[in-house]
Amino acid sequence: MLLIPCPWCGPRDEAEFHYGGQAHVAYPEDPAALSDEEWARYLFFRDNPKGLFAERWSHTAGCRRWFNAVRDTATNEIHAVYRTGEPRPVIA
Amino acid sequence: MADSVADSVAEPAVGRRSPAAAFAARFEAASAGGSLRLAEIPFLAQINLRVDPKSPAAERIGTAIGVPLPVEPGTTAGGGDLEVLWLGPDEWLVVGPDGAARDLVERIEEAAAGEHVSVVDVSAQRTTLVVGGERARDVLAHGCALDLHPRAFGPGRCAQTMLARAAVVLVAGEDGFRLLVRSSFAAYVAEWLLDASVEYVAGG
Numbered sequence A: 001m002l003l004i005p006c007p008w009c010g011p012r013d014e015a016e017f018h019y020g021g022q023a024h025v026a027y028p029e030d031p032a033a034l035s036d037e038e039w040a041r042y043l044f045f046r047d048n049p050k051g052l053f054a055e056r057w058s059h060t061a062g063c064r065r066w067f068n069a070v071r072d073t074a075t076n077e078i079h080a081v082y083r084t085g086e087p088r089p090v091i092a
Numbered sequence B: 001m002a003d004s005v006a007d008s009v010a011e012p013a014v015g016r017r018s019p020a021a022a023f024a025a026r027f028e029a030a031s032a033g034g035s036l037r038l039a040e041i042p043f044l045a046q047i048n049l050r051v052d053p054k055s056p057a058a059e060r061i062g063t064a065i066g067v068p069l070p071v072e073p074g075t076t077a078g079g080g081d082l083e084v085l086w087l088g089p090d091e092w093l094v095v096g097p098d099g100a101a102r103d104l105v106e107r108i109e110e111a112a113a114g115e116h117v118s119v120v121d122v123s124a125q126r127t128t129l130v131v132g133g134e135r136a137r138d139v140l141a142h143g144c145a146l147d148l149h150p151r152a153f154g155p156g157r158c159a160q161t162m163l164a165r166a167a168v169v170l171v172a173g174e175d176g177f178r179l180l181v182r183s184s185f186a187a188y189v190a191e192w193l194l195d196a197s198v199e200y201v202a203g204g
């Protein structure tokens, strides 16, 4: 089980969290102007890197807040967590 | 149990029954040995409060109830017969004695004075179970992943977490822990506590 450090509550078991997919996927400025393909890309297409990935988590069984984490998809190591609205930290 | 649903709705204060009332005798038996204390504190007033902690309303509410809202995650603040639990960065649970809910809501709403604040009486949502005595941490450790050592989770700390896969609010006090557990989960958690306690209860 992963030990995920909630930016509010500190380290908690993975079972207390829900996964929210890729972080920093901006809502289109003018959705009506998008073609069907562009809209589908916004809705359904996500990065799938081997390595560092910025993703959203919700501490559903704790403080119930959404936050972001940078996780290495190959090792499951969590390199950083940061609160919603904060920029993605640069990881060397 | 013969009361009809209509009766209980019309007169909620008459013959009310706390979610863990049926466990009173077994809690008492498990507490007899002295190393563990299980009990229910029924019907506490609980007000869920959401407000921007940096707003003037938050400060006014703290003054109105006599307890400043704790802003450090996972901490509690107390004063008089009230205790305020941190639930989130803009969310608290104000816990008071049985019967205090209506007055608390009024005082908080008055202090909020129309600002962007949510005040909800959730007293019926949860009941409170006491897990005290020297074995309290051992019992909880059967189903709680948090570090409950006083260094990490002593008096003044609270946490929303899972106990035996049930969502609870865990509060550390001077004389043990209190578990705020949803009414519909109270019987399950009570059974679980009694089961986890078997090895610590004198005489088995």
Ligand SMILES: [Zn+2]
Pocket: A006, A007, A008, A009, A010, A059, A062, A063, A064, A065
């Ligand atoms: Zn949290």
